Amino acid sequence: MAERVRARLLIAVWVGQLVSLVGSSLTGFVLGVWVYQQTGSVTQFSLIFLASSLPAVLVAPFAGVIADRFDRRRVMLLSDLGAAIGTAALALLVATDSLEVWHIYLASALSAASSTVHQVSYQAMTPALVGKAHLARFNGLMQVTRAAQIAAPLIAGVLVVSIGIDGVLTIDLVTFAVASLTLLLVRLPVEATRPAAERTREPVLREAAAGWHYLRAHTGLWQLMVLFGAYNFLFGFAGVLVQPLILSFASPDTLGVLMFAGGAGLFAGSLVMTAWGGPTRRIHAVFGGLALGGVALVLHSLSPSAWLIAVVAPLFLFTLPIVNSSTMTLIQTKTEPKVLGRVLAAARVVGDASIPVSYLLAGPLADQVFEPLMRPDGALAGSVGTIVGTGDGRGTALVFAVVGTLMVLLVAFAWSRRSLRDVDDLPDALEPAAPAPTATAEPVRG
Structure with a gap:
């Protein structure tokens, strides 16, 4: 019975995160198409990849400290909020016809940094929830999200024609809300969210x-x-x-x-x-x-x-x-x-x-x-x-x-x-x- 309850909690959290990731993937594809259509430059298009990867590497060491210092569920919620703020800013720029290429680079960097903090906290929390016996299987399930990212362009191509870039950004914001609501409602054990709450803190770099x-x-x-x-x-x-x-x-x-x-x-x-x-x-x-x-x-x-x-x-x-x-x-x-x-x-x-x-x-x-x-x-x-x-x-x-x-x-x-x-x-x-x-x-x- 206990394992069934834990399984339901894990699936609930995983579904919420999957929904949010699909929304972000839709936005990423649509913004990349917009940049290429506006500039005709493969180089400027490829810079989105750089803006989405380099901040993740730079932020990662501090993300680990945050995940071990603070309540991991709260960290995930705040990370989602940070990414949602960037998406909301882009939606506002689109609505006012003020969107420029550098805005997308900046939002991509913010999203990548927020996502890194979110993922490190999520991955650090997972073992205590799953247990050693089922951890490998759950990590396999986590890879389904990568498949969703590849499938997202097919959906995004239809959506951008029917509801436009502003509609896709709105969907992304809704998916952030779904993921956050799931985390808020699901009760998680303290052993997973704060495994070392009483440990002595040292300087961040140390x-x-x-x-x-x-x-x-x-x-x-x-x-x-x-x-x-x-x-x-x-x-x-x-x-x-x-x-x-x-x-x-x-x-x-x-x-x-x-x-x-x-x-x-x-x-x-x-x-x-x-x-x-x-x-x-x-x-x-x-x-x-x-x-x-x-x-x-x-x-x-x-x-x-x-x-x-x-x-x-x-x-x-x-x-x-x-x-x-x-x-x-x-x-x-x-x-x-x-x-x-x-x-x-x-x-x-x-x-x-x-x-x-x-x-x-x-x-x-x-x-x-x-x-x-x-x-x-x-x-x-x-x-x-x-x-x-x-x-x-x-x-x-x-x-x-x-x-x-x-x-x-x-x-x-x-x-x-x-x-x-x-x-x-x-x-x-x-x-x-x-x-x-x-x-x-x-x-x-x-």
């Missing part, structure tokens, strides 16, 4: 450094996050270049269908991890997912074929929940609850700091280096060109082949590190799940 010290003291966890950072660096190239690759040989309509197919692969991987939870030795799931993902990226390059992409893109994205949920479960189970927020924040910095770099490098490398090499008269036309073809888009295809090969080699190198290979053998620090609270609502008190 507290933030505690997460780094914990990772460095546990070599396997540190190497796991370095591996994850290298993976995200390579993944960033694919994330930026997959749409230009498809558009080099297919129509925008086909692009939409293939993006949906990729989202279906991500959704399927999330469902598999939710039902299965992964192998007993979770590092095997990380290595296996990385290796299979690398092979799938290489296969993207073999032919300018929509049918090929329709198979290999879902295959690649199927591996994403396997890698992400297994990595998160390892961090959560091997870290002491009192420092979990700061460790998650440090892990986020190590794992995500490389993403803005790949965003900045992907376009110039494809346009200025690889595309010239793969022209019919390019330096590699007579060698690599016989495999991946020559002409428009085949340089981008070669980037996929190189990135996929590097991902497979990365797995081979990681396997050679014994402390990483044996990270599952580190002692579990996760305490048993707290007793389930009653399902009655408890308002947040000041």
Whole structure:
């Protein structure tokens, strides 16, 4: 009975967060389209990605301190409020016909910073709610939100035509309200929201450094996050270049269908991890997912074929929940609850700091280096060109082949590190799940 009550609480919170994320994804897509339509600049469009990723890395260390110092539910509520303020400001600018590109960059940065604080608090709260036995499955369920983000553009395209950008922003504000109301009404155990309420506070920078010290003291966890950072660096190239690759040989309509197919692969991987939870030795799931993902990226390059992409893109994205949920479960189970927020924040910095770099490098490398090499008269036309073809888009295809090969080699190198290979053998620090609270609502008190 207790587990059923806890499950209902978790699902209620998860649904609220999912609704909010879908709303934010709709807004992000619509604003990106607006920027491109107003400027015609791929560079200005790509700067939205930078504005959405760099603040997250800079804020993460402080997000960990906040998550370990204060009531995590209140932190999540305030984070939602911060993001909603940015969205409301954009809605006002649209209504007064005053919206400019720099407004969107600023709002994207505010949303990214708020989201980082929110996610670190959410992830730090989850283990005490779920318990070790079901944590891996719940992390798999969390990956469903990534699939929703990929599907959002299909919905956003319809909405922006029918209700306009101001209507989409209004929907986003409503989804923030839904997520906040859910958090307000669901009663959560104090062990999850404030696991170390009585601990002695130290200066902020010293507290933030505690997460780094914990990772460095546990070599396997540190190497796991370095591996994850290298993976995200390579993944960033694919994330930026997959749409230009498809558009080099297919129509925008086909692009939409293939993006949906990729989202279906991500959704399927999330469902598999939710039902299965992964192998007993979770590092095997990380290595296996990385290796299979690398092979799938290489296969993207073999032919300018929509049918090929329709198979290999879902295959690649199927591996994403396997890698992400297994990595998160390892961090959560091997870290002491009192420092979990700061460790998650440090892990986020190590794992995500490389993403803005790949965003900045992907376009110039494809346009200025690889595309010239793969022209019919390019330096590699007579060698690599016989495999991946020559002409428009085949340089981008070669980037996929190189990135996929590097991902497979990365797995081979990681396997050679014994402390990483044996990270599952580190002692579990996760305490048993707290007793389930009653399902009655408890308002947040000041």
